[in-house]
Structure formats: structure tokens, C-alpha cells
Amino acid sequence: MTQDPNRPRRGEREKAEARGVDEVFERGFTRAGALRGVGGVLAAGALAGATPAFARDAIRVRSRATTITTWGNHPEWKGVMEKIVDVFEKSHPGIKVEVTYKPTAQYNAALNAALAGGAGPDVIGWNEGTSIRTAAKNKQIIALDGKVPVGRLIPAARAQVVFDGHSWGSALDAYTVGIFYQRPIFKKYGIKIPTNWAQLIAASKKLQAAGVTPWAMPAKDMIIPYFFYILAASSILGQDGFRQLRQGKRKLTEPQVVRAAQLMIDLQDYYNEGFQAVSYAEGKALFAQGRTAMLIGGSADYAGYKQVNPKVNVGVFGFPSPSGNRHVTVTGLDLNYSVNSKSSHKAEATTFVAWLSSRAPQQIVANELARPIAIGVTPGPGHRVESEMVAAGRPDVPVWYSVPETGGTFGAATTGGGIFTGDLDAAGFAKLVQASIKPSSKA
């Protein structure tokens, strides 16, 4: 049996009959209702009139605010990035910035896919190296001559965004990569900061004997092994040797330099279990939770450790050289921001990019994120880890993929996973990476 849902039930019907069916089942336009409505409108109007002028301006500005979009490649930076964006939005009330985060390992693929589909953000962040140059060549970004104060950028940052006679954008931060260590673990087992490779191996052995996993070496995406390798090789080569490598005067296949790859193999017993299939993000989380004692990491990673474990207590030191005459770090730039040529809000996007190197955001970067790229900005007092990172590298070598001659080394290393499965020996790995180097006498 079906029943008309609009039909009143028995009890209701009786009441309805008493009051008049129309009043109950049809919405009546009563005098009281009309008065209530008019009253509401009048009250709203009165309130609007009584609203202070500044509030009305704020409401108007908010409603007129242009939203620009950008992407971040460190989801773990969200907290600090929000702080930076808040400062910008307060000083530029007409512009709102929407940041979308992509995992580091997938960032480039996602960006390339979006750009290929014409859906890139207004402000595009390019990983350092040649990608921003390719984008300029392809007219994917616009020149920002005279709009970005490139004079206040440190030379490494300026070199990335000023080329072909134009200024193309600005970085937000630089990063230095060294070895992070768990201070409480080192203290508990009486381990001092290693000054040569023998001590590094001895410390690893001692930690393992104590039941501590010495290293997090996430190798699923080969990001951390790559950094380990270039640090170890740089500790052998030094700044001069790296320049000679770029010029073709030295090679990674020299027996002395092959030791860098061999060290990565020799320490294999001290890496986290199943490291070959552990991702970069998971490896960082393992270290931040104190489940491993050491991890190759950058100054930019520290904010992520704090996000995973707010009580994290870590220190940092440069990669020791084999004989112990120096500690080495490698330094690179994080994303280089530029303005998408297809953006509908080029002026607002330009304002944001130009603002990135100013004092206010750079001080937040220095204190909470990474190394600033503006001249004269240093970490404030109380920022021990950031200061340690600056002091760690003597000498400091450019991150290899940031210079054209060694730009292909990361891609080559990603195909060298065989070093951890026994399919590739140290010499084979060195040969693989060496093959990607395009020496230049101009280096």
C-alpha cells in the first residue's frame, strides 16, 4: 500500500480542521511574518550604518582581495609558511596567498603534469638548477626586471634567478646539508662528533652494539643516498677538487674518490631495516622520533623534525673527511619563485615574489626554517641548530645538481640502487655517476 507523503496524518488532520487547512499546509503570508521580515532588513541596515568606517573598508578590501596560488614542496613546513603568508597578507591587504603542498619526492612530477595541462599556480617554485632557465626559454614565466630587488640576494641565489640579462624571480631560502644526530643518544653512549671516517664507522658500530639503529638511510627514492654520496665525495675532493671535477680534471672513478661509494656500502649494516624500500619522508620521521641516531639532512629539514616530534633534540655536524682534516657540507637553494606567464594575477604574484627576499620573511626563515637568502639576515639568539648548521661546513661545497656540469648526477644516482642490492659495486656506482657529468672548462 502506498501513501501520499503530502497527505496529513489523522491527528494532524483534526487539528488542521480546527485551525483551517490553509494555515497549516500552505505557508501563509501573515502580517506578523511580514513585519518580522521588514524588521530584520531594517535592523541589518541599521547595523551596517553603525559599522565603523574602517571595518567596512576591511570588509570591502577582503571581498576585493585577489587570491594568488603557489605550491610548496615541503608539507612539513606548513606551519612556518602560514606564518610567512600571514605577515604578507597583513602588509598587503588586497592579496591573499593560497599555498598547496606536494610531497618533496613528487613535486617536480606534479608541477610538470600541471604545467603540461595548463593548470600551474600563479607563483611557480622551481627546484634549483636549470629548470627555471628552461621555463624562461619556454616563456612559461615572465621577466621581473626592476621589480625584484635582486641586489639584496646572496650571490648563490642571485646566480639562480638572474640570467640572460633579466631577473626572473627570487628564492625564499637556502639549505645546507650535513649530518643530523640525536644529542641524547650520543650523550648516553659517550659518542663524540666523528672527525674522520674511521670514527664515523666506529660510532656506528658502537651504537648498533648498544641496540640503537645508527643511521636512517631511506633509499626508496635515492634522495638521501645521493646526498650521502656527494657529501662523502666532497669530503675527499674539497672545494678545489669539486671545481676540477666540473672542469674534467678529476674523475669520480679515481680510486681515491671511489672510496666515497665504498663507504656507503661499508655502512650498510648500520642502516635502518629495509632501508631500500623506505621513502625519504618515512626516513625523516624515523629519525625525528629518535628511532635512529643519525641522518643526512638539510637545514630545511629541521622544521619537519620539529613537526613530527616537537621535543626533538638534535645537533648537526659536517661530513668528516677520510683523514679528518675537514668537515664538509653542501649548500643549495630551495625553490626559486617566479611568475607564471599564464597567471591572471601577474601584478599580485610579482608583488609576492618581490617581497620574499625582504627582511620580515627572511628573519622567519632564518629563525625557523632554513638559511636566509637575503644579505645580512642571520638566525636570532636561541636558534642553536640553525647556527650549528651555518658553522658545520668548512668548506661548504655547492650542492652538485645546482651547477650545470654536475646537474645530471642526481638522475644518474637514482638508477644506482644496485649499490644496495649487490648488483653494483662502488666502482660501478662511481662510473655511473661520472658518466652523467658534462665537464666544462668555464667551470
Place this chain on the structure above:
Amino acid sequence: MELNPNVPPSAGRGRRIATAIRRPRTQIWFLLPAVVLYGGFFILPTLASYWLAMYDWSGLGPLGDFIGFDNFRRVFEDQEFRRAALHNLWIFIALFVMTNTVSLFLAVLLDRKSWMRGPYRAIIFLPYILSPVVTGFIFEVLLSPNIGIVNPALDAIGLGSLQHTWLADPRTALPVIIIALAWQWNALATVIFMAGLQNVPPEMREAAITDGASPLGVFRHVTLPYLAPAFTVVNVLLAIFAFRAFDLVYVIGGAIGAPNGATLVMGTVIYGNAFGKGSFLDVTTRMSYAMAQGIVLFVILGLVAALLLVYLSRRERRVH
């Protein structure tokens, strides 16, 4: 329909044809949006990809040089792609065996009348509802040496010697992926077999039993012939599933097929070339080359599916 007696039959036919052409056809208007969308978003881009595969184009910026079939030649010389294709083949073979044994067995079990049939069917079909990405994460987390529960569970039941870093060992990483794919694929295969079992007339089974056939004999000589169309559908779909595998594999093995390329499949290689393999300057994209690889995959898939279809259709006709 009545014919006008004043008009000769031939003239009437001509007018009817002319009217039919002029008359607006409702069905065409209904079909048009789908045809336009399918043509614009599938047919045209597919045809364009054949043309673009003949260029040296990164996918970003202007088209590079026209290089003809050079990309296709390189595909066949590409060790990485060949290795990935071999992995796809292994996936297909493993799933083929599993489908035609385990899934079929489950379908026969679930075809029996039981009060638990409904819940069992739901449990079997559940994996198919899950996104392959989610399935990949589930297996990755289960087998993680850091937070996984498989190794601790093995230890807890006295099988500690079987504990292993499943995803880190090149010998076990691909089998794990095959198991994950099988878990998901089994759902659809079982459902199709169950639908096929509905077509077996009960009186045929009863007659065979009356004639003294054993349960195995009934299954072999009565049930299996009726399942021939289901076998065709399941195995052709399986070929497509196995050779197009991407998302689940990408989640578990990543862009470089960790460890050391042991989990690369054609889909991940194509994606890596089209959009880059990861971060840190590895922004090299080779869109035209990826398109050439995609076309080769399409041809391989077409051939496998066609061969299966021809063989299984013949078998269908034979058993009927």
C-alpha cells in the same frame, strides 16, 4: 501505413527517404554530447599522441625536431622498458594462474546456498571498491619494517624465521606487488565467475548426478563448458589489468621501482618519462618518448587481448 493512391510507389519511396533525412532525429541529439566529448577528449588526443611521438619534445614549451620513428626504435632498445615489460608479463602470468584457480574456486564456493553467502560475497568484493592507491598504502604499511604488522604477527605465531624485509628485497618486492594486485583483481574475477555460474541450468547438473557423475565430473563436463563466456571476459580484462598496472605499483615501488628497479612496470616508466621521476633537479621530461612508449604498450596490450579473445572465443564455440 496507408499509401496515397495518387502517388506512384517509387515516388513515395523517394519522398519517404527525403523526409527521413530531413526529419530531426531525437536519438542523434542525445548521442551528440557523448560523441563530442569522447571524440574531443579521447579520440583526438590519442591520434595527436601518435603524431607527437615523432617529435623530440619534452612536453613543456615548443615542439622540438621531427625525428620520425626514432623514439619507437629507442623504446625497443631501452633496457629499463624491456625490464618493466617483463615485470608486466610476470604479473599477467601470476594473475592468470590465480584467477583461473583461486577466483574460480571461490566463485564455486560462493555459489552454494548458505546463510553466510551475502557477507562472504561482500568481503570478497570489498578490495575492488578500494582505490588502488589505498590498496598500495595498505600493503606498504602492513609490510613496513618500521610500523608493519606482518613481521610481528609472524613472530607472534612462532614463524619468526619467516620475517623478512619484503619490500626491500628485489626477490620479494615484485611478488608482494603481485599479491596486492591479485587481492584486488580477485574480487572482480570472482564476481564474473559467479555470474557465469548462474547460467548453468540446474537440471543439467541434476541429470549428470543421476547418471552417476562424480562432483568433479559434473564440474568438469557440465559447469566448466557453461563458464566459457565468463573465462573469455575475465581473462581479456585481466590482460588489460596486468599490462596497465600503475597506481598501486607506483605507491609501493615509487618512480624508480625500488629496490633497484625490481618493481618497475611499463606504466611507471612511461609516467617517469612524461612527468619526471622525482624531485631534486630530476625534471627531465621526455613527453614524446613517453608517448612512443605508451603507443608500444597499447600495441602490446591490443595484441595480447586480441589473441586471448580469438583463442577463448573459439574455445567458447567448441564447448557449445
